[in-house]
Amino acid sequence: MNDQTVSDPIEVYLDRLLVELSGRARNVRRILAEADDHLRDAVESGVAEGLLPAEAEQRAIDRFGSPATVARRFTRRPGRLLPVPVLSQLVLALALLAGVGLVGVGVSGALAGGMGVAFGKDFVSGDVAGVTYTPARCADYLEYHPEAGTCARAATAHHFDEIVEYRLAAGILGLLVLGGLFLVRRSSPLARVIPMGEGVGLLPDGFVATTGAAVFGCAAGVLIASGLAQVGGGSGGAGGYLSGGIVAAFIAAAFAVGLFRALARRAEVVDAVDDLARLRPSPGT
Amino acid sequence: MKSDQLKGHLDVLLLAVVDVRPAHGYAIISALRDQSEGAFDLPEGTVYPALHRLEEAGLLASHWGEVGGRRRRVYQLTGAGATALAERRTEWKQFVMGVDNVLGWAPA
Numbered sequence: 001m002n003d004q005t006v007s008d009p010i011e012v013y014l015d016r017l018l019v020e021l022s023g024r025a026r027n028v029r030r031i032l033a034e035a036d037d038h039l040r041d042a043v044e045s046g047v048a049e050g051l052l053p054a055e056a057e058q059r060a061i062d063r064f065g066s067p068a069t070v071a072r073r074f075t076r077r078p079g080r081l082l083p084v085p086v087l088s089q090l091v092l093a094l095a096l097l098a099g100v101g102l103v104g105v106g107v108s109g110a111l112a113g114g115m116g117v118a119f120g121k122d123f124v125s126g127d128v129a130g131v132t133y134t135p136a137r138c139a140d141y142l143e144y145h146p147e148a149g150t151c152a153r154a155a156t157a158h159h160f161d162e163i164v165e166y167r168l169a170a171g172i173l174g175l176l177v178l179g180g181l182f183l184v185r186r187s188s189p190l191a192r193v194i195p196m197g198e199g200v201g202l203l204p205d206g207f208v209a210t211t212g213a214a215v216f217g218c219a220a221g222v223l224i225a226s227g228l229a230q231v232g233g234g235s236g237g238a239g240g241y242l243s244g245g246i247v248a249a250f251i252a253a254a255f256a257v258g259l260f261r262a263l264a265r266r267a268e269v270v271d272a273v274d275d276l277a278r279l280r281p282s283p284g285t
Numbered sequence: 286m287k288s289d290q291l292k293g294h295l296d297v298l299l300l301a302v303v304d305v306r307p308a309h310g311y312a313i314i315s316a317l318r319d320q321s322e323g324a325f326d327l328p329e330g331t332v333y334p335a336l337h338r339l340e341e342a343g344l345l346a347s348h349w350g351e352v353g354g355r356r357r358r359v360y361q362l363t364g365a366g367a368t369a370l371a372e373r374r375t376e377w378k379q380f381v382m383g384v385d386n387v388l389g390w391a392p393a
Contacts, residue, residue: 030358034333042329061371065328075336088341093333143379170331205365243336265364 002206009057010039013067020071022253039064045246086203093208097215099177100251104216106171108247113164115239125159126236127152156236162239206262212255220248293316295335298325300344300366307361309352310336341351344369 014032022030038058039235046056064070070107114126133151141154144161148154204210230238302308302316313336314329315385344366350359364372 033331034358035327035330037309037355038311038314038329038333040355047316063329069328070330070333074337131290156341205363217293 009054010036010043010062013039013061017067018066021072022075028073034049035064035070041260055142089203092184093203093211094249095177096181096208097212100212101175101216102170102174104171104174104247105167105244106174108244109164109167110245111247112160112167112239114135115243116164119239121156121160122236124237124239125163125223126156126179127159128233128235128237134136151285159237162228173230205265206259208261209255209258213259216248216255220245220252295327295332296339296344297377299332299335299339300362300370300373302365303360303362304344304370307359309350309357309359309391313360329391339366 012035017035018028018032021031025225039057042060042063043053043056045057047053049056051059103255110123131152137153138151140157141151142148145154145157148157225245227238227241229247230236230241298317302313302320305316308316310333314332317325317332336345336347340347340360343363345360346363347358347360351355351357351359351361
């Protein structure tokens with residue numbers, strides 16, 4: 001370091017700012033680079049206005065603010081904790097996904113019911129081969145379904161009822177969740193992120209669509225694979241998995257369409273960057 | 286205008302400046318001061334945290350570019366930023382109209 005660097009007020013200021021800053025090294029380097037650029041611009045501007053270089057440097061530093069103040073503004077930014085508006089939108093977005101999921105469960109209940117009618121209840125809720133029931137359990141099943149005749153058939157009928165009814169109940173709960181979100185969206189600007197990637201986003205563009213496509217896609221894969229394994233193994237109950245898997249696949253496809261649209265919107269930003277690159281002066285001009 | 290009076294409005298003002306054209310920090314702050322005819326003359330270093338925060342929120346995007354022969358961080362509005370700006374403009378007009386109506390009101 002030479003004497004000129006040591007006595008350069010801007011270098012001294014940047015050193016003090018570096019000491020005050022904390023956080024990731026890349027961020028600190030970026031902040032210092034931007035501060036350096038800014039101060040050099042401000043000095044050029046001051047000199048162009050007729051100030052002596054030393055006066056221009058001092059004015060630039062004074063206007064930028066003390067290193068402690070600038071650093072405090074950066075560190076005050078939310079690091080580990082999410083700010084309330086972002087957290088609110090995150091909760092609403094997750095509630096939307098949960099609502100859609102619950103409605104999907106309800107639809108899968110209806111589909112399972114249809115499968116039971118078409119292929120028999122054993123296809124939907126039959127136990128794996130070799131399952132035995134205690135006398136007390138068997139009595140319970142036969143109490144619910146005395147018409148079944150055997151313990152195994154009564155158990156299948158009981159499981160079938162549970163699959164269809166519980167899933168339909170979940171679907172009704174999902175409709176209530178979505179209805180509540182609809183009302184919140186109408187009353188709160190913060191909730192405008194609720195549509196699949198549309199609107200003002202404090203969350204990343206396409207967050208709901210991306211998350212929905214990933215979660216429901218994975219669920220569809222697991223459920224369909226489980227259902228096919230049941231079919232391959234000759235066990236009953238495949239319809240219980242397949243009904244859920246099919247509905248999850250449709251939901252994942254719908255979110256994938258939303259994700260595609262969100263990606264298409266990114267093209268606007270890419271175009272803007274290209275425009276900027278064209279406007280940028282080439283080296284030597 | 287004191288900087289604390291700008292509290293709550295700085296973000297939308299920055300979005301509005303960048304809406305005109307992508308710009309680096311010094312140009313944004315200069316435009317803010319010039320377009321406000323000197324009314325918004327705040328500690329310049331405190332604008333950068335706001336720019337970084339808007340970028341983290343997805344309302345601005347930035348990249349290193351060469352401007353005027355120097356490597357600078359250039360900020361530009363994103364699609365979400367443009368939507369947010371349009372909404373804040375509408376809200377601001379409604380707010381100003383409401384205040385004007387009250388302040389201009391006089392009993393008959």
